[in-house]
Amino acid sequence: MRAMLIIAGRDLRSRLRDRSGLVAGIVAPAALAVIISLAFSGAGTDPVRLALADADDSDLSADIAAELREAMDDVDEVVLVDAASRAEASALVDDGEVGAAVVLPEGLQEALEEATGEPEEVAVGVIGGTGAPLSTAIAEGLAGAVAAQVEQTATAVAATVATGVQQAVAEGAFAAPDDADDADDADVALDDDLTALLLPPGVEGFEELGEEAAQAEAALALEEAGGAEDRLDAASYFGPSMAVLSALLVVTTAPRALIRERRTGTLQRLRAAPIPAWAPAAGLGVSVAVVGLVAMLVIQGIVAVALGASLGDPLGLLALSLAVVAFAGALSALIASLVRTESQADGLATAVTFSLALVGGHFIELHALPEGLQTLALATPNGWALRGYTALAADGASVTEILAPIGVVLGFAVVLVLLALPGLRRQGA
Amino acid sequence: MPAMTSTEADTGTPSAGPMPLVRCEGLRKAFGSLVAVDDVSLAIAPGEAYGLLGPNGAGKTTAISMLCGLLAPDAGTVHVADEPIGVGRATGKQHLGLVPQELALYGDLSARENLVLLGRLQGLRGATLRRRVDEVLEIVGLADRAGDRLETFSGGMQRRPSIAAGLLHRPRLLVLDEPTVGVDPQSRNAILEQVAALSAEGTALLYTSHYMEEVERVCDRVGIMDGGRLIAEGTRRELVTRIDAADRVEVEARGDLDALASRLRALDAVAQVDHSDGGLLVLASEGRAVLPELIAAAQALDVALSGVEVAEPDLEAVFLSLTGRALRD
Numbered sequence: 068m069r070a071m072l073i074i075a076g077r078d079l080r081s082r083l084r085d086r087s088g089l090v091a092g093i094v095a096p097a098a099l100a101v102i103i104s105l106a107f108s109g110a111g112t113d114p115v116r117l118a119l120a121d122a123d124d125s126d127l128s129a130d131i132a133a134e135l136r137e138a139m140d141d142v143d144e145v146v147l148v149d150a151a152s153r154a155e156a157s158a159l160v161d162d163g164e165v166g167a168a169v170v171l172p173e174g175l176q177e178a179l180e181e182a183t184g185e186p187e188e189v190a191v192g193v194i195g196g197t198g199a200p201l202s203t204a205i206a207e208g209l210a211g212a213v214a215a216q217v218e219q220t221a222t223a224v225a226a227t228v229a230t231g232v233q234q235a236v237a238e239g240a241f242a243a244p245d246d247a248d249d250a251d252d253a254d255v256a257l258d259d260d261l262t263a264l265l266l267p268p269g270v271e272g273f274e275e276l277g278e279e280a281a282q283a284e285a286a287l288a289l290e291e292a293g294g295a296e297d298r299l300d301a302a303s304y305f306g307p308s309m310a311v312l313s314a315l316l317v318v319t320t321a322p323r324a325l326i327r328e329r330r331t332g333t334l335q336r337l338r339a340a341p342i343p344a345w346a347p348a349a350g351l352g353v354s355v356a357v358v359g360l361v362a363m364l365v366i367q368g369i370v371a372v373a374l375g376a377s378l379g380d381p382l383g384l385l386a387l388s389l390a391v392v393a394f395a396g397a398l399s400a401l402i403a404s405l406v407r408t409e410s411q412a413d414g415l416a417t418a419v420t421f422s423l424a425l426v427g428g429h430f431i432e433l434h435a436l437p438e439g440l441q442t443l444a445l446a447t448p449n450g451w452a453l454r455g456y457t458a459l460a461a462d463g464a465s466v467t468e469i470l471a472p473i474g475v476v477l478g479f480a481v482v483l484v485l486l487a488l489p490g491l492r493r494q495g496a
Numbered sequence: 497m498p499a500m501t502s503t504e505a506d507t508g509t510p511s512a513g514p515m516p517l518v519r520c521e522g523l524r525k526a527f528g529s530l531v532a533v534d535d536v537s538l539a540i541a542p543g544e545a546y547g548l549l550g551p552n553g554a555g556k557t558t559a560i561s562m563l564c565g566l567l568a569p570d571a572g573t574v575h576v577a578d579e580p581i582g583v584g585r586a587t588g589k590q591h592l593g594l595v596p597q598e599l600a601l602y603g604d605l606s607a608r609e610n611l612v613l614l615g616r617l618q619g620l621r622g623a624t625l626r627r628r629v630d631e632v633l634e635i636v637g638l639a640d641r642a643g644d645r646l647e648t649f650s651g652g653m654q655r656r657p658s659i660a661a662g663l664l665h666r667p668r669l670l671v672l673d674e675p676t677v678g679v680d681p682q683s684r685n686a687i688l689e690q691v692a693a694l695s696a697e698g699t700a701l702l703y704t705s706h707y708m709e710e711v712e713r714v715c716d717r718v719g720i721m722d723g724g725r726l727i728a729e730g731t732r733r734e735l736v737t738r739i740d741a742a743d744r745v746e747v748e749a750r751g752d753l754d755a756l757a758s759r760l761r762a763l764d765a766v767a768q769v770d771h772s773d774g775g776l777l778v779l780a781s782e783g784r785a786v787l788p789e790l791i792a793a794a795q796a797l798d799v800a801l802s803g804v805e806v807a808e809p810d811l812e813a814v815f816l817s818l819t820g821r822a823l824r825d
Binding site: 070073074077080081084085331332333335336337338339340341342343344 | 561564565566583584586587588589590592594596597598599600601602604605613614616617618619661
């Protein structure tokens with residue numbers, strides 16, 4: 068143990084003297100964390116400006132427009148600008164005053180009152196701006212929501228009318244279609260034409276209409292989607308993300324250091340001393356583990372202080388970070404068992420680290436990844452680590468509540484060490 | 497230890513005398529189909545300087561790696577001071593000091609920092625360690641550059657802290673693996689002087705080299721390795737005698753050379769006398785032993801001697817005789 072610590076101390080001293088190592092291991096990832104956090108937080112970015120044109124100029128369209136404005140009032144990132152007409156909205160888009168426009172079409176209320184509206188007849192218009200994909204996408208989303216609302220409203224209206232008709236039929240005011248010829252007191256016979264007039268397209272009967280109406284939703288609203296990550300600010304996500312990446316980058320320099328010691332003969336010199344055979348390699352491992360852990364804590368500290376990131380329970384943070392460092396050390400051992408030269412060590416370490424980072428959600432938040440990649444992230448220990456950090460920050464989890472991610476990360480470490488041992492023994496490391 | 501002379505008496509191998517400090521028995525190591533060391537056995541007495549001579553690729557470094565517990569042998573054992581030496585064993589290694597062929601020190605650390613690090617690994621601490629570091633820096637002549645980083649040292653200068661590192665813990669056996677490779681002649685000479693001084697102080701040495709003259713200068717006994725095998729072993733005199741080569745005594749003289757030649761041929765130690773350009777060429781089993789009688793005979797015959805040179809057969813000749821190849825082919 069003493070020999071291992073002496074060797075670790077020597078390596079730490081060398082790393083501190085080699086400032087390039089500090090830059091690569093701590094400064095660069097910290098800077099990356101800050102930059103990415105700022106980029107994804109939207110801080111300092113202008114809100115999306117959309118034009119809203121009411122071409123129908125009806126009570127219905129006015130109500131819909133009012134609902135949209137009310138909904139957008141709660142969304143800081145979107146500003147609605149009123150336009151008197153489709154033409155004015157189009158002009159605003161062309162001039163760059165707005166990114167895109169939503170147009171409530173002429174004939175909207177009439178189509179609804181007739182309750183026979185084909186979808187294309189009540190199409191809510193979108194005018195997209197060139198080079199404004201985000202604005203256009205938001206406008207399309209709003210338009211889709213409006214169209215859905217209109218359809219539901221039409222369904223609800225028709226259902227209300229139909230319910231009334233059914234009631235009337237029951238009370239004898241109307242005659243059912245099949246009974247029309249037998250109606251005596253009926254004022255109106257429900258013939259096929261009248262039935263078709265009352266039922267919206269695609270609806271076969273009054274019972275089905277009733278069922279659709281019952282499912283009609285209420286007011287237009289923007290729903291927040293996604294899980295905990297959506298509620299986590301960028302700094303709180305990317306701080307730990309870059310910290311994990313930093314640990315991987317730092318700790319996987321150990322194989323290179325071991326091979327260099329073998330090449331220069333210092334490993335032989337050390338092993339000629341009366342120390343355990345494992346002490347030199349273990350000492351290198353302890354050194355990079357310390358640097359890796361310090362790097363992780365420094366980066367997370369920087370994003371917490373400078374960007375106000377909320378990282379959660381300190382004990383949980385430390386425990387999870389230690390597990391990450393242990394995994395990184397195990398990965399280093401496996402790399403060391405497979406390579407023969409320093410360049411091989413560098414190449415393999417870099418390839419593995421960045422592959423894990425891409426799959427594990429270090430550069431794109433996990434929830435934003437395609438579903439397949441989200442599943443694949445579960446196959447990476449760093450993906451599990453990020454889930455643990457997210458739980459700490461977003462859900463306020465305690466250390467006991469993240470034992471699963473910690474356990475998975477440590478489990479990966481154990482497996483990698485077992486895979487590395489035969490190769491390391493063969494090399495005499 | 498004085499330079500070897502051909503008049504040195506052969507008293508038999510050290511293994512027949514006091515308990516050897518180092519015993520290697522039946523060492524063998526193969527790397528795939530290449531047998532690097534094949535059944536090598538040797539013994540080194542306390543205080544003895546043992547040279548392991550052989551061309552590049554003979555197996556010297558592999559042999560001493562096993563001796564130092566850095567490489568596990570496929571067969572055979574190593575004991576130093578009666579303690580078994582092996583890979584993964586810490587015991588016994590305190591008796592060994594290694595000066596490897598590479599510099600094998602940390603260039604970003606100073607000479608003192610390197611020695612303190614290695615001294616701590618040898619179990620030295622505190623004031624004892626500091627004092628010993630100062631001592632060995634003095635021994636190798638680096639006291640005034642102790643604080644300089646090794647990467648600022650010249651190639652020859654870098655050998656000195658390497659030797660110092662091997663001496664830190666006062667080992668009973670200092671193992672030097674080709675310590676003068678790549679070193680300028682002046683530094684080489686300094687290294688050899690230091691090594692000879694250590695031997696004179698009683699430190700046992702195992703010195704490997706492919707330079708015959710270094711081994712002859714430093715070592716009491718020599719083992720010759722070739723193709724992984726120890727093909728000959730003994731003092732220089734024993735090895736030379738083995739190949740039955742004679743010393744050459746070149747005599748430059750004027751006068752009655754025929755008479756002088758006749759007188760010399762009558763001596764038991766003289767095998768052959770030939771006339772040469774300006775003198776005589778005498779082949780003798782011990783050239784230096786013939787000198788007094790040569791001088792007396794020249795004086796009696798009134799022959800004027802202007803020059804006498806004795807050239808003894810060397811290990812190069814021994815190697816050539818045993819293997820059919822030169823030592824540095």
